[in-house]
Amino acid sequence: MEIEVQLTGFPIAEKIFPPVVARASRPFDENQKLAGGTPAPLSHGAWLEFRGVVRGEEKGQTISALEYEAYPEMADREIRRLLQEISARHPCQAVKVIHRVGVIPVGETSIYVGVASPHRGEAIALLAEFMDRLKQDVPIWKRRARSAEHRLGANQNTVGNTPSRCSALQPCSLDEAISQIVSHCPPLPSVRAPLAEAFGRVLRETVCAPEDLPPVDRSTRDGYAIRADDAAEIISIVDTLHAADWKPRQLKSGEAVRVATGAALPCEGLRVVMQEHVERDGDKLRITKHESTLNIRKRGEDVKAGSPLVTSGARLDAGRLALLASAGCAQPLVSPRLHVVHFTTGDEIIPPDQTPKPGQIRDSNSILIRGLLQEFPCELTQSHLPEDFETAKQLISTINHQLSTINLLLVSGGASVGEKDFTRPLLEMLGFEIVFSQVNVRPGRPLIFGVNGNRIAFGLPGNPLSHFVCFRFAVATALACLAGGEPPKFLRGQLAGKLDDKPCPRETLWPARWEWNDSTPRLRLLPWASSGDITCLTAANALVRVPAHCAGLEDGAKVDFLPTTPIIGGGL
Amino acid sequence: MRVLFFAQLKDATGCDAIELALPSPPDGDGLWAALLLRFPALAAHRPNIRLARNWEYAAPDAIFAATDEIALIPPVSGG
Numbered sequence: 001m002e003i004e005v006q007l008t009g010f011p012i013a014e015k016i017f018p019p020v021v022a023r024a025s026r027p028f029d030e031n032q033k034l035a036g037g038t039p040a041p042l043s044h045g046a047w048l049e050f051r052g053v054v055r056g057e058e059k060g061q062t063i064s065a066l067e068y069e070a071y072p073e074m075a076d077r078e079i080r081r082l083l084q085e086i087s088a089r090h091p092c093q094a095v096k097v098i099h100r101v102g103v104i105p106v107g108e109t110s111i112y113v114g115v116a117s118p119h120r121g122e123a124i125a126l127l128a129e130f131m132d133r134l135k136q137d138v139p140i141w142k143r144r145a146r147s148a149e150h151r152l153g154a155n156q157n158t159v160g161n162t163p164s165r166c167s168a169l170q171p172c173s174l175d176e177a178i179s180q181i182v183s184h185c186p187p188l189p190s191v192r193a194p195l196a197e198a199f200g201r202v203l204r205e206t207v208c209a210p211e212d213l214p215p216v217d218r219s220t221r222d223g224y225a226i227r228a229d230d231a232a233e234i235i236s237i238v239d240t241l242h243a244a245d246w247k248p249r250q251l252k253s254g255e256a257v258r259v260a261t262g263a264a265l266p267c268e269g270l271r272v273v274m275q276e277h278v279e280r281d282g283d284k285l286r287i288t289k290h291e292s293t294l295n296i297r298k299r300g301e302d303v304k305a306g307s308p309l310v311t312s313g314a315r316l317d318a319g320r321l322a323l324l325a326s327a328g329c330a331q332p333l334v335s336p337r338l339h340v341v342h343f344t345t346g347d348e349i350i351p352p353d354q355t356p357k358p359g360q361i362r363d364s365n366s367i368l369i370r371g372l373l374q375e376f377p378c379e380l381t382q383s384h385l386p387e388d389f390e391t392a393k394q395l396i397s398t399i400n401h402q403l404s405t406i407n408l409l410l411v412s413g414g415a416s417v418g419e420k421d422f423t424r425p426l427l428e429m430l431g432f433e434i435v436f437s438q439v440n441v442r443p444g445r446p447l448i449f450g451v452n453g454n455r456i457a458f459g460l461p462g463n464p465l466s467h468f469v470c471f472r473f474a475v476a477t478a479l480a481c482l483a484g485g486e487p488p489k490f491l492r493g494q495l496a497g498k499l500d501d502k503p504c505p506r507e508t509l510w511p512a513r514w515e516w517n518d519s520t521p522r523l524r525l526l527p528w529a530s531s532g533d534i535t536c537l538t539a540a541n542a543l544v545r546v547p548a549h550c551a552g553l554e555d556g557a558k559v560d561f562l563p564t565t566p567i568i569g570g571g572l
Numbered sequence: 573m574r575v576l577f578f579a580q581l582k583d584a585t586g587c588d589a590i591e592l593a594l595p596s597p598p599d600g601d602g603l604w605a606a607l608l609l610r611f612p613a614l615a616a617h618r619p620n621i622r623l624a625r626n627w628e629y630a631a632p633d634a635i636f637a638a639t640d641e642i643a644l645i646p647p648v649s650g651g
Contacts, residue, residue, distance in 0.1 A: 052651050068650070071578055071643055074627040075650075081628075099650060111651050131651060139624070139643070140650030141579035189589045192582065204588075333588065454591070 001087045002094040005079050007072050009102045012109040016096065018047045018116050044093050044116040048123040050131070052111040054104050063144055064211035065305040068101045068110060071139040075099070078138045082130060090126040092117035099140060103208040103306040110142075144210075171438035171445065174473065174507050174545075178487075180435050181477050184451050187484030188338075188407065192331040195324060198316050200377045201334040202485040206312045207324055212300035216246075217265040221295040223274040224256040224285055225265050228294065235285040241266070256285055265296065272296060315485055335483035338378035338407040342369050345413040345423070346462060347387045364464050364534065365412045372471045376479045378408075385411075389422045393429065403430060406455055407482060410475065411448075413462030423448055423459035432457045440506045440548070443531035444470040456482075463531035469509045472543055472564050490545060490560040493521035499546065499553040507548050511540040514561065523561055541565045573636060575607070576643040581621070584613040597637050600630065607644075620647050 054066045083095050094116040104110050113130065117123040134140075172180070190204035219225060226235060232254040240258040241247060249266045251257065256273075257266055265272075272295035279286045303309065309327055310320045316334065324332055349363045350356055366382055373380055381402070385392045396403070403409065409430070411423045424437060432450030437459075439447045443466040448459030456478055460470050477487040493514060501508075511528055514521045523544050526536035545560040546553065553559065576589045594606055600623055608615055623630045624643040636642055 069579055070650070071576065071624075071627075071645070074624055074643065074645075077627050135648065135651050137629075137648065138650050139578065139645050139648055141646070142649045143579070189587050189591075191587045331583075333582070336587075 003080050003083050004096045005076050006098045007070050012098050012112050046117050046120040046123045048115045050113045051109045054106050056106040065103050065105045066142045067103050069141045070101045074139050082133045086126050086129045090122045092122050092126050105305040171440045172436045174441045177439045185478045185481035188336050188482050190333045191336045193334050198334050202483040203314045205333045206308050207310045207329050208306050208308050209303040212305050213303040217299050218297045219259040219263050219272045221272050221274045222261050223272045225259045225270045225272050226256045227251050228271045237283045340378045340380045340408045341406050342382045342410040343385045345385045365467050409457040411459045427457050442506045442508050464534045466531045490562050493523045493561050495557045495559050496522040496524045498555045503549045503551045508546040509543040510546050511536040512542045512544045513539045514542045573638050573640050579646050581644050585611045597635050603636050
């Protein structure tokens with residue numbers, strides 16, 4: 001028996017063709033073919049179709065849609081298993097099953113089953129038994145629509161990939177580094193969070209309108225609702241409706257209902273005559289001016305039940321959260337809050353409120369990292385590690401249990417090959433496998449990236465400008481991927497002013513300031529003396545990608561850049 | 573092993589999937605013990621839940637391996 005199964009998020013077509021028709025040249029009976037007999041002529045005498053349709057009532061309550069969820073891999077297998085089993089008792093030629101998932105508005109098809117068989121008896125018996133068994137065994141669930149669920153987010157497909165590592169000894173290119181990070185950071189499992197805690201997180205399921213908005217026809221005027229086709233001369237007022245009233249009734253010709261602006265109309269197929277356009281005498285009305293407009297906000301005019309409001313993968317900002325609230329989605333399925341631990345290292349580091357002696361510098365990296373992490377919902381724990389490896393190990397052993405539950409470990413400093421540097425041995429001691437330890441980029445070459453199960457770690461070069469650059473292209477990419485959102489992307493812009501520089505064998509991510517010029521971002525490169533020089537960060541809002549061995553760029557040259565603040569507006 | 577939750581179980585656990593690491597491959601009771609430790613709210617649903625292993629309903633004596641995809645299947649309502 002031929003079996004076709006589809007689980008779809010889209011409406012099921014009005015007309016479905018029997019599957020065997022398209023294969024009319026093939027014998028339907030496998031046994032006959034194996035026996036070497038002549039192909040039997042196609043002989044299904046019955047094509048039985050069944051459609052399950054969403055009813056407007058569920059457990060006594062009026063609804064406008066149902067929401068279906070499936071465990072797709074298992075549902076597919078279970079449907080096939082059931083059909084095979086039932087067809088042993090009721091032999092048929094072909095079955096086609098289409099089950100829609102997500103939000104399905106009332107009146108639309110949730111399941112379609114088509115059965116082809118030589119005679120109707122087998123088809124009817126198979127269909128009846130299949131539908132009974134489907135409702136017992138196939139992992140599909142329905143409930144009143146609250147939010148649509150496009151299951152099988154990217155997270156469930158990508159977990160378990162173990163992509164190849166770059167050679168940890170050879171520097172990798174900027175592009176290689178980014179793609180390694182992306183492939184090692186599959187989205188973490190989703191959680192439900194209250195709206196007040198969901199800001200900045202990534203939505204993991206598309207949320208659809210659970211009902212038509214507005215849910216009923218509403219008046220846009222103070223006036224009188226009458227039937228749209230009413231031609232009566234004199235009309236009687238039969239009721240009065242205020243904005244919050246809900247009094248359904250069918251209006252007859254010659255009847256009117258007094259309505260306020262925003263009032264829910266008693267039925268559909270009405271129009272509202274503005275109060276300025278009638279003469280009223282007690283309970284009687286005469287219309288003095290006929291308008292062509294209905295003065296009604298129609299049911300579903302803003303949004304139809306089942307249409308997507310916020311799509312999976314969107315970062316939840318204030319506006320999207322407000323939309324979820326309006327749709328009644330109080331606990332959206334979102335990316336989890338990340339747990340981040342940041343260690344600073346180096347004996348030369350002193351707190352910002354102290355005066356550095358010669359050889360000492362103030363710690364700017366702690367606040368830099370804390371600030372850069374603001375846009376990613378996370379719990380951050382920061383501490384300073386002594387430079388002596390043995391002492392550092394002891395300190396870490398006291399918080400080792402904490403480190404086993406983190407998502408991201410950041411270690412500042414100690415990433416070059418100096419004697420006192422220990423980031424790499426530290427990460428290895430903590431069980432991280434080093435994916436790469438150098439990137440052909442300046443500033444930020446000694447960037448280390450390590451993986452330990454579902455935990456990831458970066459060793460950031462100690463200089464603050466390197467920190468800024470590495471965070472933007474590497475750490476931000478990892479955080480976005482773990483959250484299941486879009487990683488930062490390089491955009492196309494135009495250089496404002498020219499670049500005169502010594503050719504460098506590495507790519508440069510050059511701090512810059514971009515501004516709109518018409519619809520093109522124009523980028524002004526900012527001077528920077530070394531990877532310790534962060535004076536440019538007062539103006540920087542982008543990193544311009546300058547190719548390796550580039551001796552200079554002309555004014556107006558096209559360049560790729562990574563914005564370091566959100567870009568508002570289009571045209572990119 | 574990866575354990576998936578569906579329908580009302582997502583609300584009971586607050587998530588749609590977890591990674592569960594157990595010292596040895598558990599049977600159904602062992603798996604339930606680990607799950608209830610982590611999600612006590614599942615206890616109320618347990619009598620109605622069937623376990624699935626690698627996209628098929630699990631036999632009562634099934635042993636669950638670290639590489640299995642496990643799903644908790646609450647009463648279904650398709651169609």
